[in-house]
Amino acid sequence: MPRQRPSTRLRSEPIRQASGRPGDQSTRRGDDEETGRPEDQDLAENQTRSPSPPLSVAGQSSASAAAKLILCGEHAVVYGRPAIALPLASIRARADVIDGPSGSGIAVHARDLRRRWLVANDPHGPISQLISSVLRYLQAQDTATSDLRITISSTIPIASGMGSGAAVATAIVRALAAHLGRQLSPEEISTLVYASEQRFHGTPSGIDNTVIAYEQPIWFQRAGDGGWAVGESLNDPALPTPLPPTIKPIVIASPLDLLIADTGVRSATRQPVGEVRRRWQAEPAHYEALFNQVGAIVTQARDVLEHGDIATLGPLLSQNHTLLQRIGVSSPELDALVVAALAAGALGAKLSGAGWGGVMLALVAPDRHVRVAAALEQAGAKRVSKTAVNLFRPAPSAL
Ligand code: PMV
Numbered sequence: 001m002p003r004q005r006p007s008t009r010l011r012s013e014p015i016r017q018a019s020g021r022p023g024d025q026s027t028r029r030g031d032d033e034e035t036g037r038p039e040d041q042d043l044a045e046n047q048t049r050s051p052s053p054p055l056s057v058a059g060q061s062s063a064s065a066a067a068k069l070i071l072c073g074e075h076a077v078v079y080g081r082p083a084i085a086l087p088l089a090s091i092r093a094r095a096d097v098i099d100g101p102s103g104s105g106i107a108v109h110a111r112d113l114r115r116r117w118l119v120a121n122d123p124h125g126p127i128s129q130l131i132s133s134v135l136r137y138l139q140a141q142d143t144a145t146s147d148l149r150i151t152i153s154s155t156i157p158i159a160s161g162m163g164s165g166a167a168v169a170t171a172i173v174r175a176l177a178a179h180l181g182r183q184l185s186p187e188e189i190s191t192l193v194y195a196s197e198q199r200f201h202g203t204p205s206g207i208d209n210t211v212i213a214y215e216q217p218i219w220f221q222r223a224g225d226g227g228w229a230v231g232e233s234l235n236d237p238a239l240p241t242p243l244p245p246t247i248k249p250i251v252i253a254s255p256l257d258l259l260i261a262d263t264g265v266r267s268a269t270r271q272p273v274g275e276v277r278r279r280w281q282a283e284p285a286h287y288e289a290l291f292n293q294v295g296a297i298v299t300q301a302r303d304v305l306e307h308g309d310i311a312t313l314g315p316l317l318s319q320n321h322t323l324l325q326r327i328g329v330s331s332p333e334l335d336a337l338v339v340a341a342l343a344a345g346a347l348g349a350k351l352s353g354a355g356w357g358g359v360m361l362a363l364v365a366p367d368r369h370v371r372v373a374a375a376l377e378q379a380g381a382k383r384v385s386k387t388a389v390n391l392f393r394p395a396p397s398a399l
Helices: 126-137 164-179 186-201 207-214 270-282 284-307 310-327 332-343 366-378
Strands: 010-017 055-057 060-072 083-099 106-110 115-118 148-154 218-221 246-249 256-262 348-352 359-364 383-389
Touching: 060 164, 060 207, 060 284, 060 310, 060 348, 060 359, 083 164, 083 207, 083 284, 083 383, 106 126, 126 164, 126 186, 148 164, 164 186, 164 207, 186 207, 186 270, 207 218, 256 332, 256 366, 270 284, 284 310, 310 332, 310 348, 310 359, 332 348, 332 359, 332 366, 359 366, 366 383
Parallel strands: 010 083, 106 148
Antiparallel strands: 010 383, 055 060, 060 083, 083 148, 083 218, 106 115, 218 246, 256 359, 256 383, 348 359
8 A cells, every 4th residue: 555645735825816816727737636746755856857747749838837935034045044935836837838930030928028029139138048048958959949939927926025037937948848858857947947047136045946946845055155156057157156055845744824915016036135235245244143043943943844833833934024124125015914914813924035025924823814814905915815835744765
């Protein structure tokens, strides 16, 4: 008899939709249940399989990628402290690739941005650069791949801390690889997307591309103090290569429910990340001490998740928010949502992602969902959704 193992299920369902679109179920081909992916494998064991296998039929290929949520540790993770991130399997970006007419070039249609362009006319745009670098990596810059139509769509709010850019990039990489009959490991996908993230916001930690490529809850820590190795990136000599990070699956011993509330304020990651860097350069000892406190919270959060002690997780998340305020990346809108969630009975609450806008998360007991969601909306949330983080226990050898 096969051993029954607990599995991870992260399902996000809109509670209220003051703005934005509900999840696009059509992009969910390849979700865990449909693929039978063994979810409790070590990341290393799972490297030859994509968590969301792309489809490729008669000149048409499509693939999707999940949104993500940073549970704790953002910003400090850029400076070598650990962070914990979760994939949001039901909120996805999708890419479709079809063969274009001969001589048409590589045409991109970003539906949500209402933008169409030819890669040849926009060689320095981040998505064009990603496409070129993926084709270069796949060594496919020949006549067979010079005429493509790539359509991108996403239900992930842009610039909101949910990994929209990394998810779009991951879907493109997966769809292109499928179109060329290649299977890339999550590690290869993550590396290609990391280069794209570097072009977008300079010094990304790598947590977004990693959690999205592996599509499972992770503990992520850059090597050393977050330093860089001198060397060439996988496929772009202009980009520095980071030292390999520590990536481990996170045990989740007891299910937890999170509410995700969107301030509706769009904030490009590079701005708060750049501001934190300036502040850290001006006062390194002060910021190093704050990052150490964040790191200690993340370590405690991992232990609490492993022991299923959800009530203890709440205060840790709220403490993380206080530290993010002191680091300088919260905003009046985010603070108002955190205060409202806690006043309505959330076990803990914090901003999630780069800050200055975007989303916050609240840990809630099942009997408080409706009350906390109503309080969040009352306090200005443009959209509130619920995510159930279910059990996850990797193979014993994994940790
Ligand atoms: O806002 P997002 O989803 O791009 O998350 C950024 C997370 C940071 O820790 C602030 C930056 C990083 O690269 O890790």
